[in-house]
Amino acid sequence: MYKNVIVKTPGKSYVKGLTTSNLGIPDYEKVLKQHAAYVEAMEKCGVTVTHLPASEQFPDSTFVEDTAVLTPEFAVITNPGAASRNGEIQEMETVLKRFYEKFYHIQSPGTLDGGDILQIEDHFYIGISDRTNEAGARQLKAILESEHYKATIVPLKEFFHLKTGITYLSDNLVVTAGEFISHPDFATYEKIIVPPEEEYAANCILVNDYVLIPKGFETTKRYIQEAGYKTIELEMSEFQKQDGGLSCLSLRF
Numbered sequence: 579m580y581k582n583v584i585v586k587t588p589g590k591s592y593v594k595g596l597t598t599s600n601l602g603i604p605d606y607e608k609v610l611k612q613h614a615a616y617v618e619a620m621e622k623c624g625v626t627v628t629h630l631p632a633s634e635q636f637p638d639s640t641f642v643e644d645t646a647v648l649t650p651e652f653a654v655i656t657n658p659g660a661a662s663r664n665g666e667i668q669e670m671e672t673v674l675k676r677f678y679e680k681f682y683h684i685q686s687p688g689t690l691d692g693g694d695i696l697q698i699e700d701h702f703y704i705g706i707s708d709r710t711n712e713a714g715a716r717q718l719k720a721i722l723e724s725e726h727y728k729a730t731i732v733p734l735k736e737f738f739h740l741k742t743g744i745t746y747l748s749d750n751l752v753v754t755a756g757e758f759i760s761h762p763d764f765a766t767y768e769k770i771i772v773p774p775e776e777e778y779a780a781n782c783i784l785v786n787d788y789v790l791i792p793k794g795f796e797t798t799k800r801y802i803q804e805a806g807y808k809t810i811e812l813e814m815s816e817f818q819k820q821d822g823g824l825s826c827l828s829l830r831f
Protein backbone atom coordinates (compact mmCIF):
# COMPACT_ATOMS: atom_id res chain seq x y z
CA MET A 579 0.00 0.00 0.00
CA TYR A 580 1.21 3.51 -0.74
CA LYS A 581 0.84 6.10 1.99
CA ASN A 582 2.29 9.13 0.25
CA VAL A 583 2.56 10.73 -3.13
CA ILE A 584 4.42 13.84 -4.19
CA VAL A 585 3.06 15.91 -7.08
CA LYS A 586 4.00 19.31 -8.47
CA THR A 587 1.79 21.87 -10.17
CA PRO A 588 2.78 22.51 -13.79
CA GLY A 589 3.97 26.09 -14.38
CA LYS A 590 3.07 28.31 -17.32
CA SER A 591 6.42 27.34 -18.86
CA TYR A 592 5.12 23.74 -19.10
CA VAL A 593 3.88 24.45 -22.62
CA LYS A 594 7.51 25.08 -23.70
CA GLY A 595 8.82 21.82 -22.22
CA LEU A 596 10.55 18.95 -23.97
CA THR A 597 8.61 16.77 -26.35
CA THR A 598 9.10 14.35 -29.22
CA SER A 599 5.39 13.97 -29.96
CA ASN A 600 3.66 15.91 -32.69
CA LEU A 601 0.44 16.45 -30.83
CA GLY A 602 0.51 20.25 -30.60
CA ILE A 603 1.10 22.80 -27.85
CA PRO A 604 -0.63 22.08 -24.53
CA ASP A 605 -3.49 24.33 -23.43
CA TYR A 606 -2.39 25.59 -19.99
CA GLU A 607 -5.91 25.87 -18.58
CA LYS A 608 -6.57 22.25 -19.50
CA VAL A 609 -3.17 21.23 -18.08
CA LEU A 610 -4.15 22.64 -14.70
CA LYS A 611 -7.59 20.99 -14.82
CA GLN A 612 -6.13 17.60 -15.73
CA HIS A 613 -3.51 17.93 -13.01
CA ALA A 614 -6.16 18.82 -10.41
CA ALA A 615 -8.18 15.74 -11.42
CA TYR A 616 -5.05 13.62 -11.00
CA VAL A 617 -4.55 14.94 -7.46
CA GLU A 618 -8.21 14.28 -6.66
CA ALA A 619 -7.88 10.69 -7.92
CA MET A 620 -4.84 10.19 -5.70
CA GLU A 621 -6.83 11.39 -2.70
CA LYS A 622 -9.57 8.92 -3.57
CA CYS A 623 -6.90 6.20 -3.46
CA GLY A 624 -6.29 7.10 0.19
CA VAL A 625 -2.78 8.57 -0.01
CA THR A 626 -1.50 11.76 1.58
CA VAL A 627 -0.58 14.18 -1.20
CA THR A 628 2.42 16.48 -0.82
CA HIS A 629 1.70 19.13 -3.42
CA LEU A 630 4.66 21.27 -4.53
CA PRO A 631 4.18 24.67 -6.16
CA ALA A 632 5.12 25.31 -9.79
CA SER A 633 8.71 26.16 -10.78
CA GLU A 634 8.76 28.28 -13.93
CA GLN A 635 12.50 27.71 -14.47
CA PHE A 636 11.88 23.99 -14.95
CA PRO A 637 9.17 23.51 -17.62
CA ASP A 638 9.06 19.70 -17.24
CA SER A 639 9.18 19.59 -13.46
CA THR A 640 5.57 18.43 -13.04
CA PHE A 641 6.96 15.03 -14.15
CA VAL A 642 8.37 14.45 -10.66
CA GLU A 643 8.79 10.72 -11.14
CA ASP A 644 12.05 11.27 -13.00
CA THR A 645 13.84 12.85 -10.03
CA ALA A 646 13.98 9.91 -7.61
CA VAL A 647 13.67 6.16 -7.12
CA LEU A 648 12.01 5.33 -3.81
CA THR A 649 11.84 2.18 -1.71
CA PRO A 650 10.46 1.84 1.82
CA GLU A 651 14.03 2.00 3.20
CA PHE A 652 15.86 4.63 1.15
CA ALA A 653 15.69 7.22 -1.62
CA VAL A 654 17.91 7.39 -4.69
CA ILE A 655 18.20 10.87 -6.15
CA THR A 656 18.56 10.47 -9.91
CA ASN A 657 20.68 12.43 -12.38
CA PRO A 658 18.13 13.28 -15.09
CA GLY A 659 19.44 12.82 -18.60
CA ALA A 660 17.97 16.03 -20.06
CA ALA A 661 20.12 19.08 -19.21
CA SER A 662 17.08 21.36 -18.80
CA ARG A 663 15.70 18.99 -16.14
CA ASN A 664 18.78 18.23 -14.12
CA GLY A 665 18.26 21.00 -11.56
CA GLU A 666 14.85 19.56 -10.60
CA ILE A 667 16.54 17.12 -8.23
CA GLN A 668 17.60 19.81 -5.75
CA GLU A 669 14.10 20.71 -4.61
CA MET A 670 13.09 17.06 -4.56
CA GLU A 671 15.95 16.01 -2.32
CA THR A 672 14.98 18.72 0.17
CA VAL A 673 11.36 17.56 0.13
CA LEU A 674 12.29 13.89 0.48
CA LYS A 675 14.30 14.69 3.61
CA ARG A 676 10.92 15.04 5.34
CA PHE A 677 10.33 11.34 4.68
CA TYR A 678 13.75 9.65 4.37
CA GLU A 679 17.02 9.48 6.26
CA LYS A 680 18.98 7.29 3.89
CA PHE A 681 19.94 8.71 0.48
CA TYR A 682 21.95 7.54 -2.50
CA HIS A 683 22.79 9.61 -5.58
CA ILE A 684 23.35 8.74 -9.21
CA GLN A 685 26.59 10.48 -10.17
CA SER A 686 27.79 11.86 -13.53
CA PRO A 687 28.74 10.59 -16.05
CA GLY A 688 25.87 8.29 -15.07
CA THR A 689 22.42 9.63 -15.98
CA LEU A 690 19.10 8.15 -14.93
CA ASP A 691 15.42 9.13 -15.13
CA GLY A 692 12.92 7.59 -12.70
CA GLY A 693 10.62 6.83 -15.66
CA ASP A 694 13.07 4.11 -16.64
CA ILE A 695 12.68 2.25 -13.37
CA LEU A 696 9.98 -0.37 -12.82
CA GLN A 697 9.64 -2.19 -9.51
CA ILE A 698 8.03 -5.63 -9.49
CA GLU A 699 7.98 -6.80 -5.86
CA ASP A 700 11.66 -6.98 -4.82
CA HIS A 701 12.97 -6.86 -8.39
CA PHE A 702 13.80 -3.61 -10.19
CA TYR A 703 14.02 -3.32 -13.97
CA ILE A 704 16.23 -0.47 -15.16
CA GLY A 705 15.77 0.74 -18.74
CA ILE A 706 18.62 2.17 -20.78
CA SER A 707 17.09 4.91 -22.91
CA ASP A 708 17.96 8.31 -24.37
CA ARG A 709 17.83 9.58 -20.75
CA THR A 710 19.30 6.72 -18.72
CA ASN A 711 22.77 5.62 -19.77
CA GLU A 712 24.65 2.46 -18.99
CA ALA A 713 26.76 4.09 -16.26
CA GLY A 714 23.63 5.36 -14.50
CA ALA A 715 21.90 2.00 -14.84
CA ARG A 716 24.93 0.17 -13.39
CA GLN A 717 25.14 2.58 -10.46
CA LEU A 718 21.50 2.01 -9.58
CA LYS A 719 21.85 -1.76 -9.98
CA ALA A 720 24.80 -1.75 -7.54
CA ILE A 721 22.88 0.38 -5.01
CA LEU A 722 19.81 -1.87 -5.17
CA GLU A 723 21.83 -5.08 -4.92
CA SER A 724 23.73 -3.71 -1.91
CA GLU A 725 20.30 -3.26 -0.30
CA HIS A 726 19.26 -6.85 -1.15
CA TYR A 727 16.96 -6.04 -4.05
CA LYS A 728 17.27 -7.73 -7.43
CA ALA A 729 17.99 -5.60 -10.48
CA THR A 730 17.99 -6.24 -14.22
CA ILE A 731 19.15 -3.76 -16.87
CA VAL A 732 16.91 -3.63 -19.95
CA PRO A 733 18.18 -1.72 -23.02
CA LEU A 734 15.20 -0.11 -24.80
CA LYS A 735 14.70 -0.16 -28.54
CA GLU A 736 11.72 2.11 -29.12
CA PHE A 737 10.02 3.35 -26.00
CA PHE A 738 10.85 6.75 -24.51
CA HIS A 739 11.14 5.41 -20.96
CA LEU A 740 10.81 1.83 -19.68
CA LYS A 741 7.50 2.61 -17.98
CA THR A 742 6.11 4.11 -21.19
CA GLY A 743 5.61 0.49 -22.26
CA ILE A 744 5.15 -1.63 -19.14
CA THR A 745 3.60 -1.36 -15.71
CA TYR A 746 3.13 -3.82 -12.83
CA LEU A 747 -0.25 -4.30 -11.21
CA SER A 748 -0.01 -7.13 -8.63
CA ASP A 749 -0.05 -10.95 -8.39
CA ASN A 750 2.60 -11.38 -11.10
CA LEU A 751 0.50 -9.40 -13.64
CA VAL A 752 1.97 -6.70 -15.90
CA VAL A 753 0.30 -4.43 -18.45
CA THR A 754 2.54 -4.25 -21.47
CA ALA A 755 2.88 -3.07 -25.05
CA GLY A 756 5.22 -3.09 -28.05
CA GLU A 757 8.78 -4.28 -27.54
CA PHE A 758 8.09 -5.68 -24.06
CA ILE A 759 5.28 -8.09 -25.01
CA SER A 760 7.67 -10.88 -25.94
CA HIS A 761 10.77 -9.54 -24.18
CA PRO A 762 12.65 -12.39 -22.44
CA ASP A 763 13.17 -10.35 -19.25
CA PHE A 764 9.41 -10.24 -18.68
CA ALA A 765 8.65 -13.79 -19.83
CA THR A 766 7.67 -15.10 -16.40
CA TYR A 767 4.90 -12.53 -15.82
CA GLU A 768 1.23 -12.85 -16.68
CA LYS A 769 0.38 -10.15 -19.21
CA ILE A 770 -2.39 -7.81 -20.18
CA ILE A 771 -1.41 -6.95 -23.74
CA VAL A 772 -2.21 -3.41 -24.81
CA PRO A 773 -3.22 -3.22 -28.50
CA PRO A 774 -0.93 -1.04 -30.68
CA GLU A 775 -3.54 1.72 -31.13
CA GLU A 776 -3.82 2.01 -27.32
CA GLU A 777 -0.09 1.97 -26.55
CA TYR A 778 -0.30 5.12 -24.40
CA ALA A 779 -2.48 3.19 -21.92
CA ALA A 780 0.42 0.88 -21.01
CA ASN A 781 1.49 3.65 -18.63
CA CYS A 782 -1.19 3.11 -16.01
CA ILE A 783 -0.60 2.83 -12.25
CA LEU A 784 -2.00 0.77 -9.42
CA VAL A 785 -2.47 3.01 -6.37
CA ASN A 786 -3.85 0.92 -3.52
CA ASP A 787 -7.36 -0.20 -4.57
CA TYR A 788 -7.54 1.49 -7.97
CA VAL A 789 -5.78 1.40 -11.31
CA LEU A 790 -5.47 4.89 -12.75
CA ILE A 791 -5.68 4.73 -16.53
CA PRO A 792 -5.76 7.40 -19.22
CA LYS A 793 -9.22 8.17 -20.60
CA GLY A 794 -10.26 6.88 -23.99
CA PHE A 795 -8.53 3.49 -24.10
CA GLU A 796 -11.54 1.22 -23.85
CA THR A 797 -9.97 -2.15 -24.69
CA THR A 798 -7.19 -1.79 -22.14
CA LYS A 799 -9.67 -0.55 -19.53
CA ARG A 800 -11.86 -3.60 -20.14
CA TYR A 801 -8.91 -6.02 -19.83
CA ILE A 802 -7.87 -4.41 -16.53
CA GLN A 803 -11.42 -4.53 -15.17
CA GLU A 804 -11.80 -8.15 -16.29
CA ALA A 805 -8.65 -8.95 -14.33
CA GLY A 806 -10.52 -7.76 -11.22
CA TYR A 807 -9.27 -4.19 -10.73
CA LYS A 808 -11.33 -1.06 -10.15
CA THR A 809 -10.30 1.74 -12.51
CA ILE A 810 -10.27 5.53 -12.43
CA GLU A 811 -10.03 7.14 -15.86
CA LEU A 812 -8.20 10.43 -16.20
CA GLU A 813 -8.03 12.80 -19.15
CA MET A 814 -4.34 13.02 -20.02
CA SER A 815 -4.31 14.75 -23.43
CA GLU A 816 -2.20 17.71 -22.31
CA PHE A 817 0.43 15.51 -20.66
CA GLN A 818 0.59 13.12 -23.61
CA LYS A 819 1.54 16.14 -25.75
CA GLN A 820 4.75 16.46 -23.70
CA ASP A 821 5.56 12.72 -23.66
CA GLY A 822 4.24 12.32 -20.11
CA GLY A 823 2.01 9.61 -18.71
CA LEU A 824 0.22 8.86 -15.46
CA SER A 825 3.25 7.46 -13.65
CA CYS A 826 5.39 10.50 -14.50
CA LEU A 827 3.19 12.89 -12.52
CA SER A 828 3.92 11.48 -9.07
CA LEU A 829 6.38 9.84 -6.75
CA ARG A 830 4.55 7.11 -4.84
CA PHE A 831 5.81 5.52 -1.61
Ligand code: CIR
Pocket residue numbers: 595596597638641643644660663692693694739742820821822823825826
Ligand atom coordinates in the same frame (compact mmCIF):
# COMPACT_ATOMS: atom_id res chain seq x y z
C1 CIR B 1 10.60 15.04 -20.72
O1 CIR B 1 10.90 15.00 -21.91
O2 CIR B 1 11.42 14.85 -19.83
C2 CIR B 1 9.16 15.34 -20.36
N1 CIR B 1 8.57 16.16 -21.36
C3 CIR B 1 8.38 14.06 -20.20
C4 CIR B 1 8.85 13.21 -19.06
C5 CIR B 1 8.02 12.00 -18.87
N2 CIR B 1 8.40 11.32 -17.68
C6 CIR B 1 8.24 10.03 -17.47
O3 CIR B 1 7.87 9.29 -18.38
N3 CIR B 1 8.59 9.54 -16.30
